[in-house]
Amino acid sequence: MGIRYFAHAVGYAYTSEQVSDSLAVRRSQYPATLDLDKAFRSLQNFTRPKPGMQSRPAFAMFEGAVTDTDYGYLPFERALGAAEVQEIAADLAAIDDEDVAADVRAHPVYRDPGDREAQYVLSYLRQAREFMATLAANGQGIVYTIG
Numbered sequence: 001m002g003i004r005y006f007a008h009a010v011g012y013a014y015t016s017e018q019v020s021d022s023l024a025v026r027r028s029q030y031p032a033t034l035d036l037d038k039a040f041r042s043l044q045n046f047t048r049p050k051p052g053m054q055s056r057p058a059f060a061m062f063e064g065a066v067t068d069t070d071y072g073y074l075p076f077e078r079a080l081g082a083a084e085v086q087e088i089a090a091d092l093a094a095i096d097d098e099d100v101a102a103d104v105r106a107h108p109v110y111r112d113p114g115d116r117e118a119q120y121v122l123s124y125l126r127q128a129r130e131f132m133a134t135l136a137a138n139g140q141g142i143v144y145t146i147g
Contacts, residue, residue: 058095
């Protein structure tokens with residue numbers, strides 16, 4: 001179990017402001033869901049801002065962390081509109097798999113031996129690319145949860 005990442009597609013008419021009530025969106029009927037399991041941490045690390053540089057557009061879909069409490073944690077939730085999804089989809093398509101694999105090998109999150117962690121992360125990166133490309137083509141946004 002533990003902390004995971006889920007994204008839910010929202011209709012093309014939604015904007016970030018309109019989907020700010022993410023719980024209501026998650027309770028509604030949504031056509032597509034992306035589960036990045038625990039690979040989101042490596043994708044978050046790869047896309048986050050590097051010293052002296054701006055973050056990649058794709059970081060917007062991985063950004064965030066749970067809030068620790070005395071009794072567990074509160075999930076992080078965020079909504080991204082259709083325009084943001086289109087920008088993220090284009091950036092995900094431009095990411096080179098070998099760059100991600102090299103980053104995972106250099107900075108492993110789970111310390112798996114060999115190349116298993118890199119292959120695990122790449123399989124989820126491919127799913128994220130497909131998910132976001134489909135939503136971008138359909139003019140949809142997402143609501144995602146880390147928690």
